Amino acid sequence: MSRNADGQSSRSFPPLPERLPVDVFDSHCHLDIVDTPVQEQLASAKAAGVTRIVTIGCDLPSSRFAVEAAADFDDVYAAVAIHPNETTGVEDAVLRDVERLAAHPKVRAIGETGLDYYRDWAPKDDQHRSFRAHIEIAKRTGKALVIHDREAHDDVLAVLADAGAPERVVFHCFSGDAAMAEVCAERGYVMSFAGNVTFKNAEPLREALRAAPLDLLLVETDAPFLTPIPHRGKPNASYLIPHTVRAMAEIKGVDVAELCTAIAANGERVFGPW
Numbered sequence: 464m465s466r467n468a469d470g471q472s473s474r475s476f477p478p479l480p481e482r483l484p485v486d487v488f489d490s491h492c493h494l495d496i497v498d499t500p501v502q503e504q505l506a507s508a509k510a511a512g513v514t515r516i517v518t519i520g521c522d523l524p525s526s527r528f529a530v531e532a533a534a535d536f537d538d539v540y541a542a543v544a545i546h547p548n549e550t551t552g553v554e555d556a557v558l559r560d561v562e563r564l565a566a567h568p569k570v571r572a573i574g575e576t577g578l579d580y581y582r583d584w585a586p587k588d589d590q591h592r593s594f595r596a597h598i599e600i601a602k603r604t605g606k607a608l609v610i611h612d613r614e615a616h617d618d619v620l621a622v623l624a625d626a627g628a629p630e631r632v633v634f635h636c637f638s639g640d641a642a643m644a645e646v647c648a649e650r651g652y653v654m655s656f657a658g659n660v661t662f663k664n665a666e667p668l669r670e671a672l673r674a675a676p677l678d679l680l681l682v683e684t685d686a687p688f689l690t691p692i693p694h695r696g697k698p699n700a701s702y703l704i705p706h707t708v709r710a711m712a713e714i715k716g717v718d719v720a721e722l723c724t725a726i727a728a729n730g731e732r733v734f735g736p737w
C-alpha cells in the first residue's frame with residue numbers, strides 16, 4: 464500500500480478473529496497492495512480459517528504480480544485483467560497480453576473487469592470495449608469472469624446478456640439490491656459479498672444477501688479496502704474474513720458452518736479444482 468498523506472498505512476492491523484469452524488477462502492484480494500509480505504498474509508489467513516486467496520489484477524503489472532504470486536505460493540490463485548478505471552485508450556496489444564497471462568494454470572479468472580460509473584475515470588466507450596474484450600477472453604480461456612460493477616448494474620447485466628456470458632460469472636463486492644440479486648440468481652451469476660455488508664447504512668445490501676441463494680454466494684475482502692465492522696477504518700487483509708462471514712450467516716439466518724461449507728463448495732466450482 465502506498466503511504467498517503469494522512470499516514471494511513473501506519474495504522475496497525477486489527478487482532479486475529481476467532482477461527483471459522485469450516486475453512487473458506489478469499490475470492491477477491493489485492494495481495495500486492497496490502498502492506499504485509501504475502502507469506503505473512505497467508506499465515507494469518509490460515510490461522511483464521513481462510514486457506515486460499517484469489518489475488519486480482521487491475522493492470523498489466525498487478526496481473527503479472529498475481530501470476531507470480533500464484534506460481535510461488537500453493538494457496539494463492541490469480542485473476543488477470545485491466546480494471547475499468549484503467550481502460551482509457553486501452554490497446555488491443557494490452558488485451559492480448561492479458562490473454563497470454565491467463566494461460567497460466569493457476570490463473571482461475573479474468574478480472575477485475577466490468578463498468579465503473581461512480582469513478583468515471585475512463586470514458587464509457589473504452590470501459591465497454593474493454594469489458595466486452597474480457598468477456599471474450601474468459602470464454603476463450605474457459606476461466607471465470609470477475610466483474611467490478613460500480614453504479615452500472617443495468618449496463619453490466621445488458622452487456623453480459625448481449626455478448627453472452629461465460630459459464631462462470633462472479634459479481635465481486637456485490638452492490639446491487641434484492642431485485643438485482645434475483646436477476647443474478649436466475650442467470651446463475653455468483654455474488655461475492657465484502658466487508659461493506661456489515662456497515663450500518665448497508666440495509667439494501669443485506670436485503671440482497673437475503674435474496675441470494677446459498678449456492679451462489681462467495682465472500683471476499685477486497686483487501687486492503689472495505690474492512691468489516693468492528694474494524695472499519697483499519698487496514699484490511701484476508702484473515703479478517705470471519706467478521707464478514709459471521710455477519711453474513713446472521714443476516715441469512717443460517718449456521719456459520721453451513722455458510723462456510725457452501726462458500727467453500729461454490730469457490731471450488733467457480734475457481735477450482737484447487
Ligand SMILES: [Zn+2]
Pocket residue numbers: 575611612635636
Ligand atoms: Zn472492484
Ligand SMILES: [Zn+2]
Pocket residue numbers: 491493519575685
Ligand atoms: Zn478489487
